[in-house]
Amino acid sequence: MKRKIYFNMHSRQEAQALFLGRFHNYRTGEEEIPAREACGRITSRPVSARLSSPSFHSAAMDGLAVRAEDTFGAADDNPIILDISSGQAVMINTGHPLPQDKNAVIMIENIILNEDQSRGTIRAPVYPWQNVRKVGEDIVATELLFPSHHHITPPDMAALLTAGCPNVRVHKKPRMTILPTGSELVDLAPSGQAPPPGKTIESNSAVLAGLAEQAGAVVTVTPIIGDDFATIQRHLKEAVASDADLIMLNAGSSAGSADYTVRVIEELGEVLVHGVTIMPGKPTILGIIDGKPVMGNPGYPVSAIISFEQFALPLLAGMQGMEREPATQITAVLAKDIPSRGGIEEFRRMMTGKIGKQFVTVPLKKGAGAITTLTRANSMLTIGAASEGESKGSLVTVQLLRPPATIAKTILCTGSHDLCLDVLHDFLRKSTPAYPLASTHVGSLGGIMAIKNNMTHIAGSHLLDPESGTYNTSYIRRYLPDREVNLITLVHRMQGFIVQKGNPKNIQSIEDLLDGNIHFINRQAGSGTRVLLDYTLNKNGLDADEIEGYDHEEYTHMAVAVAILSGKADAGLGILAAARALDLDFVPLTEERYDLIIPTPFLERPIIKRLLEIIHSRDFKRAVEQMGGYSTRETGKIVQISSS
Numbered sequence: 001m002k003r004k005i006y007f008n009m010h011s012r013q014e015a016q017a018l019f020l021g022r023f024h025n026y027r028t029g030e031e032e033i034p035a036r037e038a039c040g041r042i043t044s045r046p047v048s049a050r051l052s053s054p055s056f057h058s059a060a061m062d063g064l065a066v067r068a069e070d071t072f073g074a075a076d077d078n079p080i081i082l083d084i085s086s087g088q089a090v091m092i093n094t095g096h097p098l099p100q101d102k103n104a105v106i107m108i109e110n111i112i113l114n115e116d117q118s119r120g121t122i123r124a125p126v127y128p129w130q131n132v133r134k135v136g137e138d139i140v141a142t143e144l145l146f147p148s149h150h151h152i153t154p155p156d157m158a159a160l161l162t163a164g165c166p167n168v169r170v171h172k173k174p175r176m177t178i179l180p181t182g183s184e185l186v187d188l189a190p191s192g193q194a195p196p197p198g199k200t201i202e203s204n205s206a207v208l209a210g211l212a213e214q215a216g217a218v219v220t221v222t223p224i225i226g227d228d229f230a231t232i233q234r235h236l237k238e239a240v241a242s243d244a245d246l247i248m249l250n251a252g253s254s255a256g257s258a259d260y261t262v263r264v265i266e267e268l269g270e271v272l273v274h275g276v277t278i279m280p281g282k283p284t285i286l287g288i289i290d291g292k293p294v295m296g297n298p299g300y301p302v303s304a305i306i307s308f309e310q311f312a313l314p315l316l317a318g319m320q321g322m323e324r325e326p327a328t329q330i331t332a333v334l335a336k337d338i339p340s341r342g343g344i345e346e347f348r349r350m351m352t353g354k355i356g357k358q359f360v361t362v363p364l365k366k367g368a369g370a371i372t373t374l375t376r377a378n379s380m381l382t383i384g385a386a387s388e389g390e391s392k393g394s395l396v397t398v399q400l401l402r403p404p405a406t407i408a409k410t411i412l413c414t415g416s417h418d419l420c421l422d423v424l425h426d427f428l429r430k431s432t433p434a435y436p437l438a439s440t441h442v443g444s445l446g447g448i449m450a451i452k453n454n455m456t457h458i459a460g461s462h463l464l465d466p467e468s469g470t471y472n473t474s475y476i477r478r479y480l481p482d483r484e485v486n487l488i489t490l491v492h493r494m495q496g497f498i499v500q501k502g503n504p505k506n507i508q509s510i511e512d513l514l515d516g517n518i519h520f521i522n523r524q525a526g527s528g529t530r531v532l533l534d535y536t537l538n539k540n541g542l543d544a545d546e547i548e549g550y551d552h553e554e555y556t557h558m559a560v561a562v563a564i565l566s567g568k569a570d571a572g573l574g575i576l577a578a579a580r581a582l583d584l585d586f587v588p589l590t591e592e593r594y595d596l597i598i599p600t601p602f603l604e605r606p607i608i609k610r611l612l613e614i615i616h617s618r619d620f621k622r623a624v625e626q627m628g629g630y631s632t633r634e635t636g637k638i639v640q641i642s643s644s
Contacts, residue, residue: 009275009282011385012310012345018272019286020314023293028172028245028319035160040216041170042320043150049143051164052136057098061131064089064111064120065102071125085118098132105131139163149321171320174217176312177244179235180205181261182251182299183227203371204250204304208297211308215316220244229260236264240289245319247292248312251299261285261296269294277385278345281306301371306347327380327399330407332359334396335414335455336442338381339389349377350398351438353410353457360412360455361398362440378402378410378438393453406436411607413439415447415459416528417556418594419577420491420624427614427623435607441555443527444472448479451597457608459597460490462528466535471593473641484600487639490615491594491624492631494576495532497587498561505570507587510536513547513571520549521560521569529557532592533573558582576629591631595639612636 010018030044059065066082066089074080082089089106090099098105104126112121139145145163146156152168160168185202186195195201202224209219225235232249239247249261262285265271269289274296276284280303285296293315297304317324332352340346352361361381364373379398383390390396400407411428413421417439425437439460442450447459465474472487499507505518513520523529537544544550549569554560560572561582579586602608614620621632 009277010273012276012278015273015276015284015286016311016314019293019311020318022272022288023315023318026245026293026315026319027321028174030169031172032167032169035157035165035168038152038160038168038170039154039157041152041168041173042216042322043146043148043152044169044171044321045148046144047146047150047160047165047168049139049141049145049163049165051139051162052141053139053162054133054135054137057135058133059092059094059096059098059105059131060133061105061107062093063091063108063131064106065092065099066090066104066106066126067102068104068126068128068130071104071106071122074122074125076123079121079123082120082122083118084120089120091117103128103132107131151322174212174245174316174319175220175243176209176212176217176246176248176316177220177222177239177242178205178208178212179222179225179232179239179247179249180251181225181227181232181249185224185251187224204297204299204301207301207305207374208248208250208308208312211305211313212316215313216320216322217246217316227260229264232260233264233267236268236289236294240268240292240294245292246295246312246315247289248295248297248308250297250304265289265294265296276307276310277343278306278310278347279341280347281310282344284311286311302349302374305374327401328404329397329399330359330404331395332361332379332398333455334381334390334392334394335360335362335450335453337389337392338363338383340383340387342388343385345385346383348381348383349373350379350381351377351410351412351440352379352398352400352407353412353438354408355412355454355457359398359407361396362412362414362438362455364440376438378407378436409433409607410436410438411458411611412456413437413458413460414442414450414456415461415597416444416594417441417558418460418491418493419557419575419581419627420594420630421460423620423623423627424611424614427617427620428611431610431614435610437611443524443530443555445475445479445526448475448597451483451485451599452480457598457602458611460594461597462493462532462592462594464528464532464535464592466531466538472595472597473639476597476641480597485641486598486600486603487641488596488598488612488615489593489634489637489639490596491635492591492633493594494586494588494590494629495529495573495592496576496579496589497571498557498564498574498579499571499585499587500564500567501583501585503585503587507571509587510540510542510589514542516548518548518570519568520547520552521563521572522550522553523560523573524553524555527555528592528594529573532590536589577627580628586629593634 186199188201205221212219265287271287273286283298284307287294349364350361381398421439428435428437444461444463450456451459461472463475557574557578560574561578563569565582616636624630
């Protein structure tokens with residue numbers, strides 16, 4: 001089959017205008033539902049009150065109901081006695097109906113009652129309707145309660161019921177059908193086992209359905225459809241003929257030779273857009289069949305979500321007479337250079353936190369299939385199509401994906417990777433108040449430079465000084481001579497060679513890495529693990545150039561372990577906990593100290609105080625040691641940084 005290229009690539013704004021413009025009056029119809037079930041729904045027509053509230057004059061205070069005129073002239077030197085026994089004044093409680101001949105209430109605190117409470121003395125007058133809730137004070141029958149397209153909140157339901165509206169007319173929830181396509185896709189097995197080689201677990205439909213349901217839609221997800229033109233066409237016809245208001249085919253939108261979506265939409269209707277100048281999300285298809293909107297959504301998870309957010313969510317909102325609320329934006333300092341392709345609008349997931357008086361934002365790894373960027377990110381940076389990227393240290397505008405209060409108390413941790421940071425993050429999230437820990441893995445030296453540039457709260461480091469055999473202190477003296485920092489031991493951990501189960505290549509020492517039959521996976525330059533490897537090679541008089549794969553790098557211990565588990569490599573230097581996590585074998589090399597570098601001024605901040613409390617706790621130490629390969633014998637100890 002001939003490969004189809006993208007045609008008529010549109011900018012995001014052009015694509016939105018073409019697609020959303022065709023459906024600007026596309027509504028789902030209306031229905032009448034009980035007011036008690038209306039929370040979150042959108043009114044389809046104005047709602048007017050049927051009853052007044054209050055529906056009778058009532059007391060706003062406990063006290064005596066009186067005619068205000070009977071109190072005029074009361075003063076400290078002219079007290080007035082009101083006769084309760086004769087009905088001149090009537091005892092009344094808050095909310096009770098006001099007697100027909102009364103027009104004010106005297107607060108009980110301002111009345112002196114005699115023993116049998118038959119009379120009350122007052123020393124100040126009340127004016128007419130004082131301390132009284134008059135008929136219709138809150139709601140007047142026939143007045144407008146809510147206009148059309150009003151989003152009903154929990155307090156609104158109380159107003160509906162109080163105003164005598166047992167039912168309310170609302171826009172019907174949009175109905176959406178998602179058709180996952182791809183012969184390589186399989187559902188996750190109930191046992192959770194890995195799919196066979198060449199198969200991929202289908203997860204996009206769950207993500208997209210969740211987003212649609214949050215937007216008020218009712219979603220149907222069909223079984224997975226194989227890559228067959230006739231089959232896809234048949235299922236799409238059925239979806240269009242159903243009561244669905246929006247149909248989405250997930251995957252099959254790119255220019256690949258087996259991507260049938262655009263051809264199917266062309267045959268059944270009209271393709272409005274095939275290709276948008278955004279990244280991720282370029283392969284998006286926007287079309288119309290029998291008057292209904294149809295989308296071809298990219299298959300990579302990040303692309304699928306970006307496309308859905310830009311085109312499906314505004315459409316779903318419009319169907320219900322809503323406008324999407326703009327996201328909260330803040331200005332932050334960019335912690336790292338982000339190059340970008342000119343002519344493409346790029347969306348980058350970020351981690352943002354507050355350091356001092358400024359916000360700092362750190363890019364997460366890019367990639368249309370990088371699901372973890374979706375789960376970890378708390379903010380988003382949009383790089384315009386006219387830009388070739390953003391420079392480190394520049395001020396950028398980021399869109400918040402979490403509440404501002406959560407962003408402000410996020411702890412930024414930059415530097416070396418270690419699994420116990422995940423344990424620390426979990427303990428911080430379970431604490432009260434909760435503090436998120438956002439880790440970015442750039443190696444120990446990268447963490448030190450982030451401290452130097454005031455781009456992080458803490459940095460993880462395990463840099464070995466080959467001359468002294470000490471960890472971290474010489475690097476702090478070299479790179480942070482003018483910064484007051486504390487070096488706090490987090491753990492001692494075992495470093496060694498992670499190898500495949502059973503150690504089939506019989507790797508026993510560093511010398512074995514020079515065997516031409518062994519493929520190695522390395523850590524990035526600047527990481528403590530890389531420093532340890534180079535130190536050990538030099539100590540043993542070995543040449544790194546003779547190691548097959550020395551230049552192949554990963555950024556975390558788990559990434560090294562995954563490379564070995566997948567067969568991409570035979571061995572890599574890493575921590576015992578990573579090997580155990582993936583049931584791999586491990587050849588010990590040395591125990592090292594892993595520290596946290598924390599600027600001294602940060603120690604008094606609540607977020608860092610809580611972090612240190614957790615590190616010193618018995619529960620945290622126990623959880624770390626249960627992973628294996630760790631010692632907490634000096635956890636929380638402050639390491640002295642000598643001047644020489």
